[in-house]
Amino acid sequence: MANCLINTDYYLPQAVVVKLSPDKIILENPGGVRTGKKQMLKGGISDPRNKTLMKMFNLINIGERAGSGVPDIYSVWNHQGWEEPVVEERYDPDRTILTLPLIEKVAVKSGGKTQ
Numbered sequence: 200m201a202n203c204l205i206n207t208d209y210y211l212p213q214a215v216v217v218k219l220s221p222d223k224i225i226l227e228n229p230g231g232v233r234t235g236k237k238q239m240l241k242g243g244i245s246d247p248r249n250k251t252l253m254k255m256f257n258l259i260n261i262g263e264r265a266g267s268g269v270p271d272i273y274s275v276w277n278h279q280g281w282e283e284p285v286v287e288e289r290y291d292p293d294r295t296i297l298t299l300p301l302i303e304k305v306a307v308k309s310g311g312k313t314q
Contacts, residue, residue: 201261202268203228203297205253211292224299231293234266236286242270272299280304 200217207215208230218225232239233246245266247253256262269286276284282300289296 200226201256202272205247205249205256205262206230206233206295208248208293213292213294222300222302224301226297226299228295229293230295231288231290232286232295236288239269240273240286242267269297272297276300 203215203217203226207228211229213229215229216225216227218227230248233248234244238244243266253262262268272284276282276299280303282302282304284300285298287296287298288294
C-alpha cells in the first residue's frame, strides 16, 4: 500500500483504488512506472514520485528507499506459496495495477511426481 501511495501521480484525475476479494487484492494508482516495468520488477533503483510521502513512511519504519518494494512483494508471495503477483500498466490515462493473488500455486506434476 505504501508503494502505491508513494508512486501515485496525484495530478491525474483518477484516485487510488484498493479492491479486496477472497482470492486477491488489487491496488491501482494513477501514473505509470517511472523506472519502467522491467527495472521495477528487478529492483535496485528507487525513483519515488512523492518523496515527502516516502520520508513520512520511512519515519515509521515502512520502506527503505532501496527500490526493493516490488521484488520484496514477489518474494513474500513466493515464500507463502501463492500465485505470482501481476503488474499491469495502462495508458491514456496512465495507471499502474498490482494484482496480488491469494491463491496457492498449483503443483506441477512431472513423471508422476509432484514438484
